[in-house]
Amino acid sequence: MSVLLALATAAVAVPIIDVHHHAIYPGMNADDSFDRVMENLDRRPVSRAVIEVKDYDQIDRWLEDERFIIGVPVGCGRNAAEPIYECFPEDEGWPDIGWLEEQIASGRVQALHEMPPFYSGWQIGNPRYDPYLALAHRYDIPVGIHIGKGPPVFAHEPGMHLNYDPAAGNPATLRPVLEKYPGLRVWLQHVGAGVGMEGIEPYTQETMALLADYPNVYVDLSVTNATHPLEVYSDELRRLFDAGFGDRVMFGTDNYFSDEIIARMDQIAWLTDDQKRAILHDNAARFLRLED
């Protein structure tokens, strides 16, 4: 039903795939967040969404809806405002590796998302990440990594994230991992975020270099697509398409409203219907290996 509805209502007639969603909205409890996510998916509608679930006991409720692809974050840090670990707090941000392998092997967990190295201060090449990345490589599941140096409201305020390390948001830190695990499917999240903003480093050169060197690296432009000036969003897309990476740009909302983001995309006059179709569906379908 949702697929048919998407075909009938989308300006570009494809089922929409959102590669960047979270089970919990900041400041909201699990039940209210669940309702909000459902509302967001229905606004456009979205036919599949990769959703970050960060507690052992919360996975079942999301699996009941076949639209969701469960992603689990690894290596979460602590926020000074509420200094508990922001995922799997009973294991200090590192989900039990045996449990995770069972979840992946059974198909319940299908991605690692959203890896937060710069919030936690654990660079992605840190040996502590290695067993998890090895698991992702062995089972060939994709890994979503928060890159860049923001957002300022959470990260730049002194002490807001206790181990905040902006250098850990540099995509160049992924190179040893991509060499060690050839073909590991990685997507860089929030590409373009912070462009034009004082004091924020979006690591544009490092992002483009990584895309050039590793065809298994894709991107989402979440936050950039929702909150940045339209010309910044447009310029970031243009940079990626002009460099030949238009087949690796995926649609992600980061829980901003899907219909509003797509309305902004539709204002970018140079984007063709084929390019929009690639962003909204084709690239993610290929990256996530979805059949339909």
Ligand SMILES: [Zn+2]
């Ligand atoms: Zn996110």
